[in-house]
Amino acid sequence: MTITLENVGIAVRDLEATIAFFTDLGLTVVGRDTVSGEWTDTAVGLDGNHAKIAMLQTPDGHGRLELFEYLHPDAIETEPTRPNEIGMHRVAFSVDDLDEALEIAARHGCFPLRGVATYQDVYRLTYVRGPSGILVMLAQALRSDPTGVSAR
Template structure:
């Protein structure tokens, strides 16, 4: 039996803002659609499930995000996840230039929670709040590889 990670799904309040944020960071949109119907109700476990979706991919093709904005049932606002809470935590990206990535994030109003950390001279990394309060980790490998 084999297994591989297909994607990470993230519900957002504004799919256009989320797409703009992630594509500015370097992901590409593979496709967009609107999903509904009995199959969607069954798969997701919500009656009347209706959502706009977008599949995004990292430049190397190894990672995908599925963003979805609920049309029905109405999306439920929650407090943004904190780093120490149990459950879905964050999405992490390796970047070649952390400073340039943070400049892009700042254009979307997204800034580090506390600052940029240096992990033993191996990584520079930070957590920030992306669109819809999503925790995003950006990390730059300082070993040059």
């Protein structure tokens, strides 16, 4: 069996604001739709499922985010995810200029949870609280060959 990661799906409070945040960081919208009907009820497991969706892609073409804003049933507001909670954790991006990425995030009212850290001499990284409470990790490699260590 072959398996390939297709995308990461995230339910959001405001689709347009979330698209603006991620496109300002450099992702592009590759598709938009409004979905409903029996097939979505079956696939998602919700009766009367109706949502606006957008698919975004990273510039390298490998990473995709599917964002969806529920029209029905009503979205359920929860407390923002904390880094140590079980379940959907965060979405992570490598950036070539962390300071620029943080300036972009700040324009959207999104700031680091605590600050910017340095992992050994390999990465500068931080978690920001993005739109709809999404945890977004931004990491900048400090050398051209980070020796296969992944930013976590």
